[in-house]
Amino acid sequence: MRIVVLTKPVPDPAAGQERLTSQGRVDRAASPAVVNGNDEYALEAALKLVEASPDGGEVTLLSMAPAAAPDTMRKALAMGATRGVLVTDPGLEGSDTLSTARVLAAALRTLEYDLVLAGADTSDGGGGVVPAAVAAILGLPYLSYAATIEPEDGKVRVRRLSPTGYDVIEAPLPALVVATQVLGEPRYPSLKGIMGARGKEVATRTLAELELGDVPVGGDAATTKLTGSTKPPQRGAARVVRGPAAEAAKEVVDFLAQRRLI
Amino acid sequence: MTVPTAATGYRLTEDQRDLRDAIRLLADERIAPRAAEIDRTAEFPTDVRELLANHDILGLPFAVEYGGVGGDLLSVCLAIEAISRVCATSALILAVQELGSLPIVLAGSAEQRDRWLPDLASGRHLIAFALTEAEAGSDAAAARTRAVRDGDAYVINGSKRFISQGNIADLITVFAVTDPEAGRHRNLSCFVVEKGMPGFSAPRLEHKMGIRGSPTAELAFVDVRVPTANRVGEEGDGFSIAMRTLDRSRPAIAAQAVGIAQGALEVAAKYATERRQFGRPIGDFQLIQGMLADMDAATESARQLLYKACTEIEAGSPDASRWSALCKLVAGDAAMRVTTDAVQVLGGYGYIDEFPVERMMRDAKITQLYEGTQQIQRLVIARALLGRD
Numbered sequence: 001m002r003i004v005v006l007t008k009p010v011p012d013p014a015a016g017q018e019r020l021t022s023q024g025r026v027d028r029a030a031s032p033a034v035v036n037g038n039d040e041y042a043l044e045a046a047l048k049l050v051e052a053s054p055d056g057g058e059v060t061l062l063s064m065a066p067a068a069a070p071d072t073m074r075k076a077l078a079m080g081a082t083r084g085v086l087v088t089d090p091g092l093e094g095s096d097t098l099s100t101a102r103v104l105a106a107a108l109r110t111l112e113y114d115l116v117l118a119g120a121d122t123s124d125g126g127g128g129v130v131p132a133a134v135a136a137i138l139g140l141p142y143l144s145y146a147a148t149i150e151p152e153d154g155k156v157r158v159r160r161l162s163p164t165g166y167d168v169i170e171a172p173l174p175a176l177v178v179a180t181q182v183l184g185e186p187r188y189p190s191l192k193g194i195m196g197a198r199g200k201e202v203a204t205r206t207l208a209e210l211e212l213g214d215v216p217v218g219g220d221a222a223t224t225k226l227t228g229s230t231k232p233p234q235r236g237a238a239r240v241v242r243g244p245a246a247e248a249a250k251e252v253v254d255f256l257a258q259r260r261l262i
Numbered sequence: 263m264t265v266p267t268a269a270t271g272y273r274l275t276e277d278q279r280d281l282r283d284a285i286r287l288l289a290d291e292r293i294a295p296r297a298a299e300i301d302r303t304a305e306f307p308t309d310v311r312e313l314l315a316n317h318d319i320l321g322l323p324f325a326v327e328y329g330g331v332g333g334d335l336l337s338v339c340l341a342i343e344a345i346s347r348v349c350a351t352s353a354l355i356l357a358v359q360e361l362g363s364l365p366i367v368l369a370g371s372a373e374q375r376d377r378w379l380p381d382l383a384s385g386r387h388l389i390a391f392a393l394t395e396a397e398a399g400s401d402a403a404a405a406r407t408r409a410v411r412d413g414d415a416y417v418i419n420g421s422k423r424f425i426s427q428g429n430i431a432d433l434i435t436v437f438a439v440t441d442p443e444a445g446r447h448r449n450l451s452c453f454v455v456e457k458g459m460p461g462f463s464a465p466r467l468e469h470k471m472g473i474r475g476s477p478t479a480e481l482a483f484v485d486v487r488v489p490t491a492n493r494v495g496e497e498g499d500g501f502s503i504a505m506r507t508l509d510r511s512r513p514a515i516a517a518q519a520v521g522i523a524q525g526a527l528e529v530a531a532k533y534a535t536e537r538r539q540f541g542r543p544i545g546d547f548q549l550i551q552g553m554l555a556d557m558d559a560a561t562e563s564a565r566q567l568l569y570k571a572c573t574e575i576e577a578g579s580p581d582a583s584r585w586s587a588l589c590k591l592v593a594g595d596a597a598m599r600v601t602t603d604a605v606q607v608l609g610g611y612g613y614i615d616e617f618p619v620e621r622m623m624r625d626a627k628i629t630q631l632y633e634g635t636q637q638i639q640r641l642v643i644a645r646a647l648l649g650r651d
Contacts, residue, residue: 074280188288191318191331194280 001057001151003046004111005081006104006118006131009033009065009072013123024226025094026124033072038119040076040186042179045149046117047080047187053151058082060111064092064103070202077197078189084202085111091207094219097125101133102217106210108138115156116140116176117149131178141171144178274569278337286344288317294348300475301351301621306430307475310352315385323360324367324383328375331383335510336572339517343565346521347528350625351475353521355388357514358426358476361633362389364507365435365452369495378433378454390431391511392422392455392481393504399424400638402437403446403501407483409438409453416440416453416493418461418486424632428479429464432457436483437500450500454492461486472624509582510575512590512633516568519590519597519629523561526597526604526622530554533608533617544607553607557600564589564596587634587642594636597626 010026010033011018017031035043043059050057061076061084063069073084087107092099108116116135121128135142143158147166150157156175159166161182189197207217239255241248256262274282293310300307314320323338324330333341338360345353363382366374381387398404407420418438428434433454440451455462466480495503531554534545544550571585579585601623605612612619630636644650 078280078284188292188317189284190316191281191284191322191333193318194284195277195331197280198277 001050001053001055001115002060002113003049003057003115003117004060004062004108004113005039005043005046005076006116006134007039007043007061007063007073007076008036008122008124009063009069010036010122010124013037018124020226020229023094024229028066033069035072035076036119036122036124038121038123038179038181040079040119041181041183042117042119043076043079043081044186045146045179045183046115048184049115049149049151057114060085060113062104062107062111063087064095064100064107066093067204073202074197075189077200077202078193079187080189080193081200083200085205086202087205087207087210089207089218091218094222095217096222096224097127097129098133098223099217099221101130101137102212102215103207103210104130105134105137106212107205108134109211110205114173115151116174118176118178120145120178120180131176135176138176141175142178143169143171143175145180146177147180147182149177149179149183274336274340278340281333281337282340282344285319285341286347288313288319289345289348289352293345293352297349297352298615298618298621300349301472301625302615304469304474306427306477307352307355310349311355311385311388314352314355319356320359320385321383322356323363324379328379329383330379334572335513335576336569339513339568339572342514342517343521343524343568346518347525349475350518350522350622351473353518354426354473354476357511357518358391359385359389360514361507361511362391362427362431362433362435364510365391365494365503366454368506368510369452369499369503374454374491374494382433387432388427388430389433389435390425390427390479391507392425392428392434392436394422394424396421396423400635402504403449405437405439405450407436407438408442409440409451409488411440411490412487415487415489418453418455418483418488420483422481422483424468425479425481426476426632428481429467429477434462434481435494436481437504438483440497440500444498447501448498450504451497452494452500452503453488454494455483455486455488456492459486459488471627472621473628474624505583508633509586512586512639513568513572513575515629515633516564516571516589516593519593519626520561520565520568522622522626522629523557523564523593523597523600526601526619526626527554527557527561529617529619529622530557530604530607533611537608537611550607553603557603560596560600564593567592581646583642584646587639587646590629590633591636591639591643594626594629594639597629598623601626 011031012034015031019027021027046059059081061081064087067088069086118131145161146158147161148159157170241251318331321330322333326332342353395405409416409418436453436455437450439449441449461484463482464479465482468478534550537544568589571589574585575582604619605623611617
C-alpha cells in the first residue's frame with residue numbers, strides 16, 4: 001500500500017501570532033511553522049492503513065512550501081512517514097490555490113502511489129479546494145469527508161460524512177481521499193520516531209524539475225488577489241459557567257430563559 | 263584541575279530540542295489533566311506509566327542495543343523537567359527507572375545487562391533503588407540489611423525504608439552488608455532482588471506531604487535467597503556503586519526541581535496578568551513583579567547549572583560528584599523558594615487546591631531531601647573544594 005499525504009506547513013495556530021504581511025500574504029516569519037492540523041489526521045489515517053495492510057507499505061509526504069519546510073516535515077516523519085518530497089522554488093512565492101494544485105499534481109506525476117490523502121483545509125488559507133483541484137487535474141476519483149477508509153483489492157470504499165449521516169462511496173485505485181477528524185486522533189511521535197526522523201529522506205524538487213508545460217504558476221499567475229483584511233470585532237466578555245453539572249445546567253437554563261431564548 | 267572539555271556550545275542540540283518539545287506537548291495534553299487527581303487520590307498512575315512506556319520515554323536512559331533510545335544524561339533530564347512542569351509524581355516514574363537501573367548499567371556484567379535492561383527499556387518492568395534504611399539515611403554506610411553467602415546464593419535479611427515504587431517494581435537493586443568487619447566503604451554489596459522471590463515483601467506505604475502518587479514503601483527481607491548471578495559487581499563494591507549511581511541520578515532530581523519551579527512560575531505569572539485588585543492586574547504592582555523576576559532568576563540559574571552539570575558528567579568529568587551535588591543543591595532550594603513564592607503571588611487562592619501551586623509547593627520539598635539531603639550535598643561540594651576524600 002503506497003500512500004502520499006499532502007501536507008502544508010502553516011503558522012502555529014497555538015502561538016496566536018497569525019497575521020498577514022503588508023502585501024497581504026501570510027506572514028510565515030511571524031511564528032514557528034507546524035504541520036497543518038487537518039493534515040495530521042490524514043497522515044494518521046495513512047499510517048494506520050499501512051500498518052493494517054498485509055503487504056505493509058510506505059507513506060510519502062508531499063509539500064509545496066518555502067525552503068525551510070524540512071523542519072516541519074520532521075515531526076510528520078517522526079510520526080512514522082517513510083520519506084518526504086518538498087517542492088520548493090522562489091518562483092512559487094505568492095502562489096494561489098490553483099497554482100498550488102497544479103504544482104502538487106505535477107509532483108504527484110513523478111511518484112507512484114495507490115492512494116493520496118489530504119486534510120480538508122488549512123488553518124491559514126482555509127480554502128479547502130486544493131485536494132479537489134489536484135484530483136481533477138490528475139483525473140483521480142475524489143472521495144471527500146471520509147469518516148472511514150477501507151481499501152480492498154484495487155478499490156477503496158469510503159464513508160463520506162453528509163449533513164444527514166453518511167454516504168458509502170467506492171472508487172478504483174489510485175484515488176484521492178480527503179480525511180476528516182473522525183478518522184482518529186493523530187499519534188504523538190515516539191522518541192525513537194523523533195530520533196529517527198532526521199535520517200529519513202526529504203527529496204526536493206524545483207519548478208524546473210517538474211513538467212508543468214506552459215501552465216503559469218507562482219505569484220504572477222495568481223488568479224485571486226487579496227484587496228483588504230480586517231479583524232473581526234472583539235466579542236464582549238464571555239460568561240463562563242463552571243461547577244457541577246446539575247448546577248451548571250440550571251445556570252445555563254436561567255441565562256437562556258432570562259433572554260427569552262427558551 | 264583539568265577537566266576534559268566536551269565539544270558543546272551553550273545551546274541544546276536539535277535532537278534535544280525536538281525531544282523536549284515533544285515530551286512537553288505530551289505532558290501538557292495527556293499528563294497535566296491528571297495531575298490534580300493523582301495527588302488527591304495518591305494512586306500510582308498506571309496510565310501515565312503506560313503512556314511513558316509507549317512513547318519510548320522510559321527507554322530514554324537505556325542504550326539502543328538494549329532497545330532503549332540512547333539518550334544522554336541531559337536528554338533524560340530534559341524529559342524529567344518537561345514532565346515535572348505539570349506533574350512531579352509522573353516525572354518520578356522516569357527518574358526512578360533511571361536511578362534503579364544505574365547500578366546495573368554502571369557495574370553489571372554483560373550477561374546481567376542483557377538479562378534485565380531490555381524489559382526496563384521497554385517499560386515492561388519497573389525497577390526501584392533500595393539503599394535507605396530506618397537507621398541509615400544520610401549515613402548510608404550504616405545500613406544493616408545483611409546478605410550472607412550460602413553456596414551459590416546469598417540469603418538476605420533486613421528492611422529498607424522510603425523506597426520509591428518499592429512495592430510495584432519488578433526488580434529492586436538492594437544494598438546489603440556482606441562484610442560487617444570491612445571498613446565503612448567496603449561493607450556493602452549490591453544485589454538485584456526480583457518481585458515474587460520468597461521472603462520479600464512491601465508491608466507498608468508512607469503517607470507523604472507531596473509526590474503523593476508515587477508509592478513510597480517499606481521493604482522487608484526475610485531469608486530471601488538471591489542467586490549469586492544477581493549480585494552486581496564484586497562483594498564490597500556496593501557503596502562505590504551507590505555513590506557512582508547518585509552522581510548520575512542527582513541531576514535527575516535537579517531536573518524535577520527545575521520543572522516544578524517552572525510550572526509554578528508560569529501559573530503565578532499567568533495569575534498576575536488575570537487577577538485584578540485596586541482596579542488593575544496585580545502584575546502591574548512592583549512588589550509582584552519583583553517576586554516574579556526573582557522566581558525566574560532562581561529557576562533559570564538552576565536550569566543552566568543543571569544543563570552544564572549534565573554535559574560535564576556525560577563528558578566524564580572527574581568532578582562529577584561536585585557537579586551533581588551543586589545542581590541538586592541549587593535546584594532543590596530554587597524549587598522550594600519559587601513554589602512558596604508562587605503560593606504567595608496567588609494569595610488565598612494559592613492555598614486551596616483549586617490552583618496547582620499548593621501541590622507544587624508540597625511536591626518541591628522532597629527535592630531538598632531525597633537522593634541526599636541539601637546538607638549532604640554541601641558536604642560533597644566542600645570535600646571537592648578542600649581536596650578531601
